[in-house]
Amino acid sequence: MFKQNEVNERTVWSKILHHERDGDEGDIFAATWFASVCCVREVSGYAVWYQRRLKKNIGESGVSNGDYLLSFYATDARDDAIEFAVLAATKLAADHADPIQALDRLAAKAQRIESKNGTPF
Incomplete structure (x- = not known):
C-alpha cells in the first residue's frame, strides 16, 4: 500500500470542494471531513478520483x-x-446548487475502490 506522501507526489491536479473539522481550531486530533477530486499518475496511466469523507456518510x-x-x-x-x-x-459545481450531490451522482456510476486497509490512498 502506498503512503500518503507517495500519492501526493504523484498527484498532478486536485481540488478540495468541502473541508471542515470537528472540535476546536487548535485540536490537531479533531476529525476532518472533506470531499475532493484529484488526478493521480499511476503506473499505467492517469486516474481521476473522487474522495468522499463527509459527516453524512450516505448521500x-x-x-x-x-x-x-x-x-x-x-x-x-x-x-x-x-x-x-x-x-x-468545477463545471459540475457551477451547474448544480450542491457540488457534492453532483459528484455523488457521478460516483454512483463509478467504481468504488477499497483495499484490505480500507482506502487505496
Missing part, C-alpha cells in the same frame, strides 16, 4: 464515504485526464 444518490475511480486514462492522455478532473470538480 442522496446512495453513495457512501469512500474513494471512487471516476475515470482512467492512458499514459499519453495526461491532458485529457486533467481536463476531466477539472470539469468534474
Whole structure:
C-alpha cells in the first residue's frame, strides 16, 4: 500500500470542494471531513478520483464515504485526464446548487475502490 506522501507526489491536479473539522481550531486530533477530486499518475496511466469523507456518510444518490475511480486514462492522455478532473470538480459545481450531490451522482456510476486497509490512498 502506498503512503500518503507517495500519492501526493504523484498527484498532478486536485481540488478540495468541502473541508471542515470537528472540535476546536487548535485540536490537531479533531476529525476532518472533506470531499475532493484529484488526478493521480499511476503506473499505467492517469486516474481521476473522487474522495468522499463527509459527516453524512450516505448521500442522496446512495453513495457512501469512500474513494471512487471516476475515470482512467492512458499514459499519453495526461491532458485529457486533467481536463476531466477539472470539469468534474468545477463545471459540475457551477451547474448544480450542491457540488457534492453532483459528484455523488457521478460516483454512483463509478467504481468504488477499497483495499484490505480500507482506502487505496
